[in-house]
């Protein structure tokens with residue numbers, strides 16, 4: 001197999017994810033017609049997707065399934081999950097990978113609302129809040145760096 005052939009085999013993930021442009025896609029499809037490896041990969045992939053489709057989630061994949069294919073399938077499943085927009089505190093704790101008592105400490109900062117006497121969180125608001133926090137923290141870090149640099153400028157030679 002020449003290098004070009006192998007390079008085309010490498011494209012299969014992008015092909016399956018529909019990430020190739022028109023030219024690359026056509027080129028890959030031409031390659032697919034003549035490449036038994038890619039044909040087998042595609043067939044196994046499609047077969048597994050169908051199986052998973054029928055079984056929905058919670059499926060255990062057979063052990064002999066190629067690791068690369070497993071990876072693709074799991075990614076596919078991850079993308080097809082539609083997490084609910086509204087979370088309760090347990091769901092938020094899972095979402096943020098933090099214990100509930102830690103979330104409780106943050107309650108006055110977290111964007112939340114009350115519904116029927118229970119506290120609820122909107123996923124998009126939480127994400128926006130996280131992004132804001134991230135921005136602020138990196139800004140504070142930049143400030144600290146800046147101050148360190150200023151000191152270095154003011155006291156050359158490190159007094």
Ligand SMILES: [Zn+2]
Nearest residue numbers: 009035037038
């Ligand atoms: Zn190939």
